[in-house]
Amino acid sequence: MSQKVHPYIPNMVPEVQAQMLKVIGAKSIMELYSGIPEELQLKEDLKLPPALTEYELRRHIEGILNKNTSAKEYLNFLGAGCWQHFIPAVCDEINQRSEFLTAYAGEPYEDHGRFQALYEYQSLLAELVDMDVVNVPTFDWGQAAATSIRMAARITGRKKVLLAKTVASERMKIIINYGTPELEFEFVQFDTKSGAMDLADLQEKLTEDVAALYFENPSYLGFIEAQGTEISTLLKANETLMVVGVDPISLGVLAPPSHYGADIVCGDLQPLGMHMNFSGGQAGFIASHNDLKVVNEYPSRLFGIVPTVKEGEYGFGDVAYERTSFAQRENGKESVGTQTALWGITAGVYLALLGPNGMQEVGQTIMQNSQYAAQELNQIAGVTGSRLHSSFFKEFIVDFNQTGYSVEQINQELLKKEIFGGKDLSLEFPEFGQSALFCVTEVHTKEDIDQLVQAIKDILAK
Amino acid sequence: MKRIQRTKKTRDFHQAKWNEPIIFELHQPGEKGVELPPVNDKIALAVGDGTSAIPVAMQRRSKPNLPEIGQARVLRHYLRLSQETLGSDFNVEIGQGTCTMKYIPRINELLVRDPKMMELHPLQNEDTVQGMLEIFYKLDLCMREISGMDYFSFQPSSGTQALFAMASIVRKYHEQKDEGDQRDEIITTIFSHPSQAATAAVKGYKIITLHPDENGFPDIEKLKAVVSERTAGFVVANPEDTGIFNPKIKEFTDIVHQAGGLCFYDQANANGLLGITRAKEAGFDMCFFNLHKTFAAPHMCGGPATGALGVTAALKEFLPAPIVDYKEGKYSLQHDLEHSIGKVRSFHGVAQTVLRAYAWIRALGAGGLKEVAKTAVLNNNYMYHKVLAIRGAGAPYVKGHRLEQVRYSWEQLTKETGVTTEDIQLRMTDFGLHYWTSHHPYIVKQPFTLEPTESYSKEDLDEYINALEQISNEAYENPEIVKSAPHTSTIHKIDEQDYLDNPEKWCITWRTYLKKTEAYDLVN
Numbered sequence: 001m002s003q004k005v006h007p008y009i010p011n012m013v014p015e016v017q018a019q020m021l022k023v024i025g026a027k028s029i030m031e032l033y034s035g036i037p038e039e040l041q042l043k044e045d046l047k048l049p050p051a052l053t054e055y056e057l058r059r060h061i062e063g064i065l066n067k068n069t070s071a072k073e074y075l076n077f078l079g080a081g082c083w084q085h086f087i088p089a090v091c092d093e094i095n096q097r098s099e100f101l102t103a104y105a106g107e108p109y110e111d112h113g114r115f116q117a118l119y120e121y122q123s124l125l126a127e128l129v130d131m132d133v134v135n136v137p138t139f140d141w142g143q144a145a146a147t148s149i150r151m152a153a154r155i156t157g158r159k160k161v162l163l164a165k166t167v168a169s170e171r172m173k174i175i176i177n178y179g180t181p182e183l184e185f186e187f188v189q190f191d192t193k194s195g196a197m198d199l200a201d202l203q204e205k206l207t208e209d210v211a212a213l214y215f216e217n218p219s220y221l222g223f224i225e226a227q228g229t230e231i232s233t234l235l236k237a238n239e240t241l242m243v244v245g246v247d248p249i250s251l252g253v254l255a256p257p258s259h260y261g262a263d264i265v266c267g268d269l270q271p272l273g274m275h276m277n278f279s280g281g282q283a284g285f286i287a288s289h290n291d292l293k294v295v296n297e298y299p300s301r302l303f304g305i306v307p308t309v310k311e312g313e314y315g316f317g318d319v320a321y322e323r324t325s326f327a328q329r330e331n332g333k334e335s336v337g338t339q340t341a342l343w344g345i346t347a348g349v350y351l352a353l354l355g356p357n358g359m360q361e362v363g364q365t366i367m368q369n370s371q372y373a374a375q376e377l378n379q380i381a382g383v384t385g386s387r388l389h390s391s392f393f394k395e396f397i398v399d400f401n402q403t404g405y406s407v408e409q410i411n412q413e414l415l416k417k418e419i420f421g422g423k424d425l426s427l428e429f430p431e432f433g434q435s436a437l438f439c440v441t442e443v444h445t446k447e448d449i450d451q452l453v454q455a456i457k458d459i460l461a462k
Numbered sequence: 463m464k465r466i467q468r469t470k471k472t473r474d475f476h477q478a479k480w481n482e483p484i485i486f487e488l489h490q491p492g493e494k495g496v497e498l499p500p501v502n503d504k505i506a507l508a509v510g511d512g513t514s515a516i517p518v519a520m521q522r523r524s525k526p527n528l529p530e531i532g533q534a535r536v537l538r539h540y541l542r543l544s545q546e547t548l549g550s551d552f553n554v555e556i557g558q559g560t561c562t563m564k565y566i567p568r569i570n571e572l573l574v575r576d577p578k579m580m581e582l583h584p585l586q587n588e589d590t591v592q593g594m595l596e597i598f599y600k601l602d603l604c605m606r607e608i609s610g611m612d613y614f615s616f617q618p619s620s621g622t623q624a625l626f627a628m629a630s631i632v633r634k635y636h637e638q639k640d641e642g643d644q645r646d647e648i649i650t651t652i653f654s655h656p657s658q659a660a661t662a663a664v665k666g667y668k669i670i671t672l673h674p675d676e677n678g679f680p681d682i683e684k685l686k687a688v689v690s691e692r693t694a695g696f697v698v699a700n701p702e703d704t705g706i707f708n709p710k711i712k713e714f715t716d717i718v719h720q721a722g723g724l725c726f727y728d729q730a731n732a733n734g735l736l737g738i739t740r741a742k743e744a745g746f747d748m749c750f751f752n753l754h755k756t757f758a759a760p761h762m763c764g765g766p767a768t769g770a771l772g773v774t775a776a777l778k779e780f781l782p783a784p785i786v787d788y789k790e791g792k793y794s795l796q797h798d799l800e801h802s803i804g805k806v807r808s809f810h811g812v813a814q815t816v817l818r819a820y821a822w823i824r825a826l827g828a829g830g831l832k833e834v835a836k837t838a839v840l841n842n843n844y845m846y847h848k849v850l851a852i853r854g855a856g857a858p859y860v861k862g863h864r865l866e867q868v869r870y871s872w873e874q875l876t877k878e879t880g881v882t883t884e885d886i887q888l889r890m891t892d893f894g895l896h897y898w899t900s901h902h903p904y905i906v907k908q909p910f911t912l913e914p915t916e917s918y919s920k921e922d923l924d925e926y927i928n929a930l931e932q933i934s935n936e937a938y939e940n941p942e943i944v945k946s947a948p949h950t951s952t953i954h955k956i957d958e959q960d961y962l963d964n965p966e967k968w969c970i971t972w973r974t975y976l977k978k979t980e981a982y983d984l985v986n
Contacts, residue, residue, distance in 0.1 A: 010919035020844040029836045032863045035707045040739045051827030067593035070581035078583045088496040094540045102549035104761035109891040112952035113546030120485045123972035127527045132974045173804035181666045226517035279584035279809030304968045306961040308954040315956035319968045325660030327902045330669040335660035337622030341764035353495030356525035365501045367512030372505040391515040446502040
């Protein structure tokens, strides 16, 4: 290997190495490692598979990837935190541009475009949630929710947090790990018929040490929580902050949480232009009003628009950088580092392409398609198309309890028919028995939905 | 036509300047950027408009105030912004020290865009994602060999999140031993990344920061003075941001272990160590690698990325679940980890970076990885010698060789000319080069950190050095040209303090800008 010059390592050329060593005044490269004690230096080569040329590499990896069956080949009705949506080609074009793909922490002067694109992302998302402040994206929804909750705790100086019991278990685990040991969590019960929050239970648990209530709307289980205003009234009376997680693709048709009293709104950007990528497309956002007390508690970067020394130019930069752990280490507001900025830019492209009408259209189509799917599934004997009687967005619980089959069995059979069935909820929500969370979006055609319904009919007719 | 003589040492560069409006200014009512999949007529007939089902209180009453723009204009707008961005593909990105900017192999970008990768749902039946799980598992095996650790999780989606996961494991580990309350301190060093201190603080720990001795080495006597029965863990980068390797690292980890603490290793700067030395032999219980640094996944304007988290067998059960297992010819997800910290990120993490890192390792093999390390160190020491020869530049602490990077100082130049490292940063822009002024706190005065990695040729290194040299000469001869930079950027110097740190003036979104400027216009 060391005899060849690898295409990724230009200075493997022996003559060049000799020239450089001469400048340094060293006899060999290994001499440069003299600061590492002998006993810590590896004596043998690493045991790794042999190097591949580009052609071999491509064949090797494509060979492995071919063992996958993608949602492009099979019909997919899985959601539950990662969703299949239509991705405009321009989104892909922009996020694979070399400049954006390989940029990192450049300054406003060489990376003006990156700053502007992220500022625009913040501004576009702000319109969607109808709030004045949006951050440069965080890791994912779970982390955004965890941080929103920690922000609320710092703002109120309180340590107790209420979580709706219907919060996604993936996110719940992130939130609890992120809040432990500082915060104490308690769960608010829900009505198993509608999914709606149990307001009596909320009121009982709403003691004066409660910093925030966190719930999701549309909920993880798909239903729309209609009591936003009532919840807000209860919270305000207790000076507890309302933190709401939201699927942003619903906001062309659903009221943004700011309209029913939310103080902090968070969610995942993946529906806005990101492929599923086996969950590599997730990115979190946090939004709030332009309240100094709240803005000061963001740990993440916030890009602002500023004048330059020359009239007629916009520049951009970090607002209140001294909040961050970059500047303050352990005294900063939580921690920040590499997050998911490229997905923020991509979400901006998505919102710019769809505009106000597109966001309304996509929301409406999702509602129509998912309602149709639930309605058709409901026609199947023994199947309840939507277990909850509330209205829902994109996702809904399909109840198989009366079929005599478990969700696992049904999903196995669906797989044979080239369909990925809904997420099995029997472990996460045992109160629903053998039920599954199905996701139907704008990508599903009537034929797709009819095919699912027919497949389930066939399975149950066996 | 005369042949151009390339005698000038710096590049005659001008950054793209499109004077591109803010996207809201492109709004033209009636235009649209994309056609969406339509709803089927029969579905509409069966369910109506769909939205009437939304409870009235939850209906959006007015459309979001987004701009309406045709597709070509949206594309043009973002392409112009991309041109106004100097990604690492376009410049000799040596100036972003501590971040290991390296060549992003294009074959990897092509592979991650395979629909067999992009269109996978994380909850698909395991039988349908055997290829993806195989890649996770095979990268795990490579990482084990590179670090000496026993198991890896690829769930954390950055170095910061991996550090947070490690701090979470430390807490859970001591809680399991009923020492959770007693062990409330984490020790780190000042030249380790700020996230080490910050993430441990998020996990509720008191942070003890060690400062170096006069040679820049973490001070072992100071460590001995602070370890106690309250020590939960020790987190450190080695080499630190100075490029100095702590030769007593094994003694450090032994001291912490004797006190009952865990040792976790920030290997964000592992580029000079591949195949040379490992976390295991240095006595660490955990380590992480930034796949977007050492393993050549792109930085993507600041993510998504991956912090590959490795632990010894004793800590396997504490990892965030699930991890990938392989038995009897089948890959599976192992969810049941007895002491798991839970999750730090949803599902499995950023699968694309996992694939990229695996592809990069396979393109190099063991010999290639070692050549990466050796060449990165050669490049760095070459630069070190050349930079120290520039008037006004220095590098504090131990003389001799450094590993993959050096934290330099312009302290002398600033004293003699008044030109600061921030001024130099802006002037470097004029040559099409990125330069960063390094981490707070500025222990090293007027700092800059250069990390040349293995990706750059000697000519590339010379280009960067020449630019620094020219700026030094300017600082001594005509400092105004440096202080008034940038001259060939997209924009001129921004008004930082007055707008970015002033709540009355800052505008984090366009709507806030409109509100504030309209209010200003009304008053005036």
